[in-house]
Amino acid sequence: MEVSPVYMQSDDSEQDRPAYPRVFPTGEARKSDHLKAGLCVDFPVSVVLPAGGTGERTGLQTPKQFCPFLGRPLISYTVESFERVSWIQTVVVVVAKENTGLMMDIIQRFQHKKVLVVPGGSTRHRSICNGVAALGEQRRPAAHKPKVVIIHDAVRPFVDEDFLHKIATAAKEQGAAGAIRPLVSTVIATTSEGYLDHSLERAKYRASEMPQGFTYDVICEAYQKCTESDFEFGTECLHLALQYCGTNAKLIDGPPTLWKVTYKRDLAAAESIIKETLSQSACLITGGLEAAVALANVLQKAFGALDMVSTAAGCQLSITTVTMFNVLLTNL
Amino acid sequence: MEVSPVYMQSDDSEQDRPAYPRVFPTGEARKSDHLKAGLCVDFPVSVVLPAGGTGERTGLQTPKQFCPFLGRPLISYTVESFERVSWIQTVVVVVAKENTGLMMDIIQRFQHKKVLVVPGGSTRHRSICNGVAALGEQRRPAAHKPKVVIIHDAVRPFVDEDFLHKIATAAKEQGAAGAIRPLVSTVIATTSEGYLDHSLERAKYRASEMPQGFTYDVICEAYQKCTESDFEFGTECLHLALQYCGTNAKLIDGPPTLWKVTYKRDLAAAESIIKETLSQSACLITGGLEAAVALANVLQKAFGALDMVSTAAGCQLSITTVTMFNVLLTNL
Structure with a gap:
């Protein structure tokens, strides 16, 4: 698929950025501002945010990544979480073609500076692949191919610098790294007739969450080698890295704030967290x-x-x- | 463990019940009021609600089942969901001993009529087992040993009559039945060193949710035969029924409203649903x-x-x- 990125990065310094409320996911994240020196990474890192979802599980007409919270779309909070990390260079937002204009408006209105908008593919993997490809095509003088690419969901707005640092560092060392969380429910295998076959031993399994990090070479190779069936039905980038590059991802326990806005009820939860963190910041x-x-x-x-x-x-x-x-x- | 149930059932008719706002989980559930004849079951059904949790994952001091929403504790909404189903006889609420007084206050204040309070055990399975045992010890003249026992979580307040009917009917026919939902995240197996081992094929697995239903004989036999290790570390009643009674549970797709209040953010989501359903009822x-x-x-x-x-x-x-x-x- 042809990739026509719309570039919105600028060289404006952070100081020139118009004032707008920042979201600080946790007390830990806030504290990390004072530890920036220790958290810096010395290799180029960029981000791909697939945001082409239609939000059918929320039951809303507006895809959930564009739903407003206190007047600001969810995706703008997510982008902001990455933009405020000094060592992240570019945030590639992959959107359905029909939402390109909407995304450009958001970038302009909320003064995002590191964002590159790329048209999505027909599946999640095709969209991520477009985003990764766009990072290799940057032609700006100062741009470098990233050493590490972090992949995240547009609808997980609460990600802090400490955790991104863990993912980026582990990805550089191991080739791939991913966030995990304990399973909330027991997972069971079903028979084809709809009966219980067996239940999994919960302690041996984890839910695979986002963000995930890859060296640029690993994620490119995984997408070059994977099949049409992977592009169509696969969901897990870590699995492609293992299958096609032999890279076993390092798994890192993530905080509960990594959760994903999936259902309509999650919109209320997200709004409550945004309000609470704004109010904590005020304190x-x-x-x-x-x-x-x-x-x-x-x-x-x-x-x-x-x-x-x-x-x-x-x-x-x-x-x-x-x-x-x-x-x-x-x-x- | 000695079971000392505190009986709160009465023979008062539904008409005598003081007015209090009812929660109607979905439009479907509301509609079901007009279909009661079709939904009735002709065998005795009772419910066990383990509510002994300490709520540590919400980060709150009050266990989440006792957190108030619009002035009413979460567990009262859950009890209400069952009490309004005419064919459910008794709702056994199993609480930690130190919360017995609190639960009795809730029953009195919100005029619950079908509730039996039973002291919990040190684990979830011990608590459920106490609840099931209490159902066999009822000595009231009109009481019968239930044919089917439905087990639910106190912190899943939104369960409708249609779905309870499906679970009760399937449990009577098959011996056991349980609610399932699609997996939200990919589930991965980890190596002992914290690396990705493999990811599960999402289509073959489901999250096991509540409610679950069992014939009284199956759930009693499962608890009689299971080991101390099961009581201590097991989480899944369906698994005990399979392992000790050879009963493969029928799995039934549940609605998204079956979700469980687990994290602090879920409290905001629950409140938003309660407000919305109250307002829908008003319309x-x-x-x-x-x-x-x-x-x-x-x-x-x-x-x-x-x-x-x-x-x-x-x-x-x-x-x-x-x-x-x-x-x-x-x-x-």
């Missing part, structure tokens, strides 16, 4: 920074004209206030 | 029933004195209004 500067509070009052007036909290019906005032503190946190 | 009578609206006004004043919506901060008025309509729906 960090209410201690004794009188100047910050004064500035918040000024900014609050300015923000009154913007339509940034329109979906938070009933909570508009408090969310606006939280937004202000968060803006301060970003700018100070 | 059913806002058409042209002027008498109902007038009655709502009277009831609204009476309810003003009660602490039934205290946790719905910021939404108190609207939830109270919805509650009124729902009360009407129950009484008309």
